[in-house]
Amino acid sequence: MSAPASAQGVPSGSASGGAQTSPLANCQLRINATPTAWIISGYDAYETAPPEAVFSATFVNDGSAECRFTPTFELGRPPFGLSSGMGRPIGYALINLSDSQDVTPRTGRTVRNSSEQRTLVLAANEQRTITYRLVASPDEVSGSGTFTQDVTLEAQDQAMRVLGGARIVLGLEVLPSARIGLAGAYRISDGQALVSLGELREGPAPVPLQLRVSSTGRYDLDVTSLNAGNLRLAGTEWTVPYSLTIGGSRVNLSGMDRVSGPVETGMYRAALPIQFYIGDVSRRRAGTYSDLISISVTAR
Structure with missing residues (x-):
């Protein structure tokens, strides 16, 4: 997106122009909005702070x-709302902080209320700066x-004559953003989620566990196993092989594996079942076998 360093005055009924001579003789008003793009940048939909600037x-x-x-503000092209060209527009509000007035052009232009809005008076060669807060609706x-x-x-x-614009x-x-969390049979110890697989038996482990994913669109899950897909008896070389699925997708634990989310765009929430499958446990030494799995999410 590119724009001139400062906006030029827009005469009434014309597409461009400089300072506008008003119907009041010798009143020449121009408006400088710098920057000319009022963009709320870097908003993360999963942060608690509202999108405003x-x-x-x-x-x-x-x-x-x-x-x-x-x-006053007037829409260049209705309908009202911030849009990317697809989907429902996002509502917003424009607040004149200098006068504490709502000047949002919800009906196509700012509604002028003579009892609330103050008339500005600029003497010859005088200028006045007004600050505005732009707030977007996070729920939309x-x-x-x-x-x-x-x-x-x-x-x-x-x-209602336009003196300048x-x-x-x-x-x-x-921003593309994603969050993950666990739900089901686990507990937290020293900042890590501990999942008990019970007494090891060959076959699926009866553990109700889900990976909850929230994303602004497409995402990838990267999964790694400390012991390359083996439960290890601490301090020994004794291991029990196992495998893992997330949301029905089998994960290769011999190295880092990637599980991709849906191809659809837009806000996404899901609870993906995590299933453990225990391998051969015969002729293994008694004790507690464990592994450390790391799962990270990347929004695309």
């Missing part, structure tokens, strides 16, 4: 007479990507 726009009167106006995030909407920040006088891109960048 603060931006500013400077209103400059280059004329020799005062300018009286109210800042449908996956990773960049979601945007084009708007125009306008300065309107009491007769600046085009701005509003947006939310949602």
